[in-house]
Structures are given as C-alpha cells and as structure tokens.
Amino acid sequence: MLASIDLNMLLVLEALLEHRNVTHAARHLGLSQPSISRALTRLRGIFNDDLLVRGSGCMVPTPYAERLAQMLPTVLGPISGMLNRSFVQGEWRSTMTMAMPDHQALLLLPPLLPVLRERAPNLDIVTDSLLAGALRRLEQGDIDLAVGQIGEAPQGYFRRSLYTDRLACLLRSDHPALAQEWTIDSFASLRHAAIASDTKDGFGQVYDELVKLDLQGRDPVLVSNVLAAALAIVVTDLVLVAPHRVAAKIAAFLPLAIVDPPVELTSYEAVLIWHERCHRDPDHRWLRQEIAAAAAGQSRQQARGESTDASSRQ
Structure with missing residues (x-):
C-alpha cells in the first residue's frame, strides 16, 4: 500500500482539505486545475473514499477526510523537517x-x-x-x-x-632578565617551561624548533597545560614561549611580562x-x-x- 502512494498526492490532499476548492488548491500548489482534479480522482482510489464532495458553496470533506486532515500535519511535518536542512535557532539538540x-x-x-x-x-x-x-x-x-x-x-x-600568530615569551614581571639587554645569549641561558604534548603539533613544534636552534642548555620543565605553566612562571625564573594572543590572555590576569623572542621563530597557525x-x-x-x-x-x-x-x- 505505501509503495503505491506518491508523497505529492498527500500535498494535494492537504491543499484540497485546506481550501476545499480545486481552483484554489491548484493556485496554492502552482499546478493546473485539471492536474488537481486528476489527483483527487487518484486519491479517492487510494483511500477508497470520496474525500471531498460538492456542497452549496464549496467542497465538503467526508468524515474520513476530516480524520485525515487531523493526521496529515503529523505525517508531513516530520518529512518536511527531514528535507529542510537548515540551522534553526534554538532547536539544535x-x-x-x-x-x-x-x-x-x-x-x-x-x-x-x-x-x-x-x-x-x-x-x-x-x-x-x-x-x-x-x-x-x-x-x-x-x-x-x-x-x-x-x-x-x-x-x-x-x-x-x-x-596566525607570532610567538612571544612570558616571564614574571620582575624577572632579572628584563633588567638586562634581551639577547639570544640571555634568552638561551633561561630554563624553559614546556607543555607536555601528546603530539608534535602546537607546543611540541615550538620546543622542537628551540632545540634545533640550540637555544636550550637544559631540558625544559614539563607541565601539563598552559595555565599550570603560567602559575609556575610567576614564582620562578622559567620562561614560556607561546602564541602572543595566548600570552596576552594570561598576562591580563597574572603579573607576567610579554617580550618578543630575540630570534626569529616560525609563526603559529591555528x-x-x-x-x-x-x-x-x-x-x-x-x-x-x-x-x-x-x-x-x-x-x-x-x-x-x-x-x-x-x-x-x-
């Protein structure tokens, strides 16, 4: 039974039950009046019911058609939702x-x-x-x-x-290195805080690059995340190399200074x-x-x- 029903027939039935007039239903659907009349004949055969019969001013639905009018929104609504692929504010669950x-x-x-x-x-x-x-x-x-x-x-x-962001250095605001000339040598003499990374991307790439430049005399202090590193820097002489916008976000809440590295480092792209x-x-x-x-x-x-x-x- 379901295989023999064209979804378009249900749309025609919905329009006929709403307008109760073949001409008005045709205009609503953008179809010709003869095509709506033929569709009504097919619908009567599908449902084995007259559905709509002539009245004094318009067509009137049969009792079965009235029941169909109540069921159609719950049938066509979900189907319309399946086909309407657009973001609806407040409805995404x-x-x-x-x-x-x-x-x-x-x-x-x-x-x-x-x-x-x-x-x-x-x-x-x-x-x-x-x-x-x-x-x-x-x-x-x-x-x-x-x-x-x-x-x-x-x-x-x-x-x-x-x-895309440049890399910057984070140090405590009263770090002794800030009172001296900021050179490659002074930068290389500092011990770094490093973010323990599960991948070579991100902070892993930063410290791989520092190692290639031979700017680290000792292994870095590994910490679990950037906030833990920042809190460690506040009370130590460690330095953290991080994307500038990350450094700026952290320095807004902690007594930390931001300085550019004294050596060119590859920019950071997120x-x-x-x-x-x-x-x-x-x-x-x-x-x-x-x-x-x-x-x-x-x-x-x-x-x-x-x-x-x-x-x-x-």
Missing part, C-alpha cells in the same frame, strides 16, 4: 565534542559560549584536550571538530585557518579541521562559522590591544 588544547579553549570558549547559550541553548559542548589521532577520531565520529596547529588535511577532510561526513550538515556548518567568528573577534581584540600598547610607548 545534540552534544558536540571538540578536540581542543587548553590554550585554544582559553581563547575561543569565552566568546563562543555566550553565542551558543543564546542561539543553541540545547547544544552541549565537550572539549577534549588531546589532539593525538584527531583525523582517525574525526572519521569514526569520536570527535566532531578539532582545533589546533594541525598540518595539511588529507583527502576526505576539510581545513579552515582560524588565525586551524579548524573536520571530516567530510559533517561537511554539508547545516548545524555543523553553523558551529564552524561561529568558531571562526570567535577567532576573528580575538584577532580584532589583539590588534586593538597592540595598537594601544604602541600608542602608550610613543
């Missing part, structure tokens, strides 16, 4: 897991979460600080998005640059990466756009801050 190192969460979550609370209040966000195996986990659906310093996206993955299985999903696309907007807002904020700092030094 899901849990999204994002692989995001803690320093990225420090930057992106403060501007992102208020937007999600307003426009997608039923969306739960779970962050996972581990980037190891991110591509495999994206493919398998263990995570939905990954944010960090990630290389080229292989086939089947998409990659969007969020921001990217957003996802698997093609989510690429066309409207909800995922909306979230990706909001993450990019949060990163862009951080870029503008940093630019204003640097402009203010430059003005104050003049």
Whole structure:
C-alpha cells in the first residue's frame, strides 16, 4: 500500500482539505486545475473514499477526510523537517565534542559560549584536550571538530585557518632578565617551561624548533597545560614561549611580562579541521562559522590591544 502512494498526492490532499476548492488548491500548489482534479480522482482510489464532495458553496470533506486532515500535519511535518536542512535557532539538540588544547579553549570558549547559550541553548559542548589521532577520531565520529596547529588535511577532510600568530615569551614581571639587554645569549641561558604534548603539533613544534636552534642548555620543565605553566612562571625564573594572543590572555590576569623572542621563530597557525561526513550538515556548518567568528573577534581584540600598547610607548 505505501509503495503505491506518491508523497505529492498527500500535498494535494492537504491543499484540497485546506481550501476545499480545486481552483484554489491548484493556485496554492502552482499546478493546473485539471492536474488537481486528476489527483483527487487518484486519491479517492487510494483511500477508497470520496474525500471531498460538492456542497452549496464549496467542497465538503467526508468524515474520513476530516480524520485525515487531523493526521496529515503529523505525517508531513516530520518529512518536511527531514528535507529542510537548515540551522534553526534554538532547536539544535545534540552534544558536540571538540578536540581542543587548553590554550585554544582559553581563547575561543569565552566568546563562543555566550553565542551558543543564546542561539543553541540545547547544544552541549565537550572539549577534549588531546589532539593525538584527531583525523582517525574525526572519521569514526569520536570527535566532531578539532582545533589546533594541525598540518595539511588529507583527502576526505576539510581545513579552515582560524588565525596566525607570532610567538612571544612570558616571564614574571620582575624577572632579572628584563633588567638586562634581551639577547639570544640571555634568552638561551633561561630554563624553559614546556607543555607536555601528546603530539608534535602546537607546543611540541615550538620546543622542537628551540632545540634545533640550540637555544636550550637544559631540558625544559614539563607541565601539563598552559595555565599550570603560567602559575609556575610567576614564582620562578622559567620562561614560556607561546602564541602572543595566548600570552596576552594570561598576562591580563597574572603579573607576567610579554617580550618578543630575540630570534626569529616560525609563526603559529591555528586551524579548524573536520571530516567530510559533517561537511554539508547545516548545524555543523553553523558551529564552524561561529568558531571562526570567535577567532576573528580575538584577532580584532589583539590588534586593538597592540595598537594601544604602541600608542602608550610613543
């Protein structure tokens, strides 16, 4: 029985029951009057009922047609929802897991979460600080998005640059090195704090580069995350090399100084990466756009801050 029913017939029936006039139903659907008349004949055969009969001013529904009129919205509504692939504010009910190192969460979550609370209040966000195996986990659906310093996206993955940042040094504000000339030698004499990384991306790349430049006389002090490193720097002579915007965020709350490294280091690029299985999903696309907007807002904020700092030094 179901195989013989054309979904378009149900739309015609819905229009006929609403307008109770073949001409008006045809106009509503953008079809010709003869085609609606033929469809009504087919519907009468499908349901084995007259459905609509002539009345004094319009067609009137049979009792069975009245029951169908009550059922059609619950039938056609979900089907319309299946086909309407667009983000609807406030209706997204899901849990999204994002692989995001803690320093990225420090930057992106403060501007992102208020937007999600307003426009997608039923969306739960779970962050996972581990980037190891991110591509495999994206493919398998263990995570939905990954944010960090990630290389080229292989086939089947998409990659969007969020921001590029220079690297900076964080030291305690009364560090003895700040009272001296800031040179490669003074920088090399310091012991570094290093973020224990599960991957060669991100902070792992930073310290690999420092090792190649032979700027570290001793092994770095490994700490679990960037906030732990910052708290250690406040009370020690350690130095942390971090993306400038991360350093600025931390220095706003702790007595820390930010100085440029006395040697040229590769810039830091943070990217957003996802698997093609989510690429066309409207909800995922909306979230990706909001993450990019949060990163862009951080870029503008940093630019204003640097402009203010430059003005104050003049």
